[in-house]
Amino acid sequence: MSVNFSLEGKIAFVTGASYGIGFAIASGMAQAGAKIVFNDIKQELVDKGIAAYKEAGIDAHGYVCDVTNEEAVNETVEKITKEVGPIDILVNNAGIIKRIPMCEMTAAEFRQVIDVDLNAPFIVSKAVIPSMIERGHGKIINICSMMSELGRETVSAYAAAKGGLKMLTRNICSEYGKYNIQCNGIGPGYIETPQTAPLRERQPDGSRHPFDSFIVAKTPAERWLKPEELAGPAVFLASEASDAVNGHILYVDGGILAYIGKQPQ
Ligand code: NAP
Ligand code: GCO
Numbered sequence: 238m239s240v241n242f243s244l245e246g247k248i249a250f251v252t253g254a255s256y257g258i259g260f261a262i263a264s265g266m267a268q269a270g271a272k273i274v275f276n277d278i279k280q281e282l283v284d285k286g287i288a289a290y291k292e293a294g295i296d297a298h299g300y301v302c303d304v305t306n307e308e309a310v311n312e313t314v315e316k317i318t319k320e321v322g323p324i325d326i327l328v329n330n331a332g333i334i335k336r337i338p339m340c341e342m343t344a345a346e347f348r349q350v351i352d353v354d355l356n357a358p359f360i361v362s363k364a365v366i367p368s369m370i371e372r373g374h375g376k377i378i379n380i381c382s383m384m385s386e387l388g389r390e391t392v393s394a395y396a397a398a399k400g401g402l403k404m405l406t407r408n409i410c411s412e413y414g415k416y417n418i419q420c421n422g423i424g425p426g427y428i429e430t431p432q433t434a435p436l437r438e439r440q441p442d443g444s445r446h447p448f449d450s451f452i453v454a455k456t457p458a459e460r461w462l463k464p465e466e467l468a469g470p471a472v473f474l475a476s477e478a479s480d481a482v483n484g485h486i487l488y489v490d491g492g493i494l495a496y497i498g499k500q501p502q
Pocket of ligand 1 (some may be wrong): 252253254255256257258259276277278279282286304305329330331332333380381383384403424425426427428430431432433435484
């Protein structure tokens, strides 16, 4: 029995993928044969993204679109379908975080994080599911987080959003599994991207950021993970090899969730 990890002939739409985790996942999917479509909020970032994909030998299609804007998302999905083709694989990757103690966070700030990290995956998934139903297949991958399972100080909005995204993943699985649509999540651990750069900044005395040391002690591999390490799991969840996997959150965290943390020496 041949296991099919190939994405040949498939069109993958990865949101917020000019750089970071989205770029790494899209690049991995391109290596597996997928045609890549991505978006970003600003034209200059889309242009930078297209250039970066080209440098990696990938002929990606870029669109300017704010994923929280339902009208813009519907128009963009229509344009993609017309100009590139129907979307087979959706990766809801675009996301933001605000690290503010809850009682100092305004409701507007809380709502903004929920809007991008939870409402937007709902909006974009809703825009692509009808066409997936028509064509009898589809893959949706939601980028969740350690905060889909754990809390920590200052990330109340982000944890609420990512916890909700875990349940949205399970609900799309429940509602659309009968149409051969698989909706799963990837829960990255701590990844070296611009989003976590503030947590890894060297201190004025040149020492490691306390949070950097904390994560190294919480990760069995004793290191931050790289965006490229998410590509293989994403290709698996985008391929026919995972057709029987649905509603699952695949934690790619180097073992953080399994580990109480490094014992004092
Ligand atoms: P990142 O470096 O901050 O990149 C986020 C991307 O999303 C950027 O391209 C950003 O575009 C885009 N974006 C933000 N808001 C958007 C909107 N309204 N519409 C369209 N695009 C938007 O983040 P990352 O570290 O690669 O993270 C990507 C995803 O993985 C996020 O969902 C994040 O929560 C999740 N995650 C990250 C980690 C980690 O350790 N890095 C771990 C677990 C989960 P702009 O540059 O224009 O803002
Ligand atoms: C933080 C980090 C995390 C990571 C990721 C962990 O401030 O704790 O930004 O939230 O982004 O979500 O899985």
